[in-house]
Amino acid sequence: MAIGVFDSGIGGLSVHRRLVERFARADFVYLADQANTPYGGRPGEEIVALTRAGCERLFAEGCDLVILACNTASAIALRRLQQTWLPDIRATRGRPTNVVGIIVPTIEAATGLPWEHEAERRGDKVEKLDVLAVFATPATAASRVYEIEIDKRRQDVAVFVEACPDLAARIEAGAGRGELAALVAGHVAAVTRRIGRAPDRAILGCTHYEIISDVFRAALRPGTPLVHQPDATAEALASYLERRPEYDPGQDGRRVFLTTGEAGLQHTLAAEFWGGPLRFDPA
Ligand code: DGL
Numbered sequence: 001m002a003i004g005v006f007d008s009g010i011g012g013l014s015v016h017r018r019l020v021e022r023f024a025r026a027d028f029v030y031l032a033d034q035a036n037t038p039y040g041g042r043p044g045e046e047i048v049a050l051t052r053a054g055c056e057r058l059f060a061e062g063c064d065l066v067i068l069a070c071n072t073a074s075a076i077a078l079r080r081l082q083q084t085w086l087p088d089i090r091a092t093r094g095r096p097t098n099v100v101g102i103i104v105p106t107i108e109a110a111t112g113l114p115w116e117h118e119a120e121r122r123g124d125k126v127e128k129l130d131v132l133a134v135f136a137t138p139a140t141a142a143s144r145v146y147e148i149e150i151d152k153r154r155q156d157v158a159v160f161v162e163a164c165p166d167l168a169a170r171i172e173a174g175a176g177r178g179e180l181a182a183l184v185a186g187h188v189a190a191v192t193r194r195i196g197r198a199p200d201r202a203i204l205g206c207t208h209y210e211i212i213s214d215v216f217r218a219a220l221r222p223g224t225p226l227v228h229q230p231d232a233t234a235e236a237l238a239s240y241l242e243r244r245p246e247y248d249p250g251q252d253g254r255r256v257f258l259t260t261g262e263a264g265l266q267h268t269l270a271a272e273f274w275g276g277p278l279r280f281d282p283a
Contacts, residue, residue: 001248003019003066003237006058008038008073011206012032016069021234033054037169039070039137044076044139050073052085066099071205075103076139100240103146130154133162135204146159162188162191170183171269188220199224204226207229258282263280
């Protein structure tokens, strides 16, 4: 089999690149739903339906395990698909089949705690000394998943989520670094104003933003640590594959890139990130 990696567009490449480094021999199929990108401003039901269609496409491509390399799909669609859709799909396919997301590993990395660890709630007030800024799409921000799940585990961490409505779309469109730098600077300034000071750490909570992490680094206070979502996802996949040997990641190092949008070469921004021109085939 192969491992499927799904995103609305090129953002998931940031996760995919780390996965292919870590699992060099495994087979990977990347699917970008560029006909429907961006997801971040869409209603929840649409995000669920589009994510489901993407997973179906990857299952048809021989992927038993699909990673949603997209915070928006992970925040809005994953639980619903796992609870109401995957059981039927498993029965129809008659093989182990799963979809996993990237928010759980990111929260584990941000809290330094395994997902199962929920802090015991005590009555006394805990000082929030560690201020974490999360940059995300409007849908991810509205889900409040980062605030809720981090607060369950680490009451000493204050989470400020900054919704960045146009950013993924502009990255997807291959906008120039100057335009992106101005957008990012505006969001960093906005969250800094809300906090009242610079954040201690940050999460680029939309995989598109990792493609331009240099732009975020330049806008944040120098040296601000970033919780690295691709690393966290690679770690989580390694431990998942160890625990679930029924998922065979393949061994031919096959790399397939599919798009629901226009097939062909991706733009400079994607190529710069990838380290060379990147061609997508029609999905
Ligand atoms: N890259 C995605 C994410 O991580 C989706 C961006 C979008 O389609 O709006 O949220």
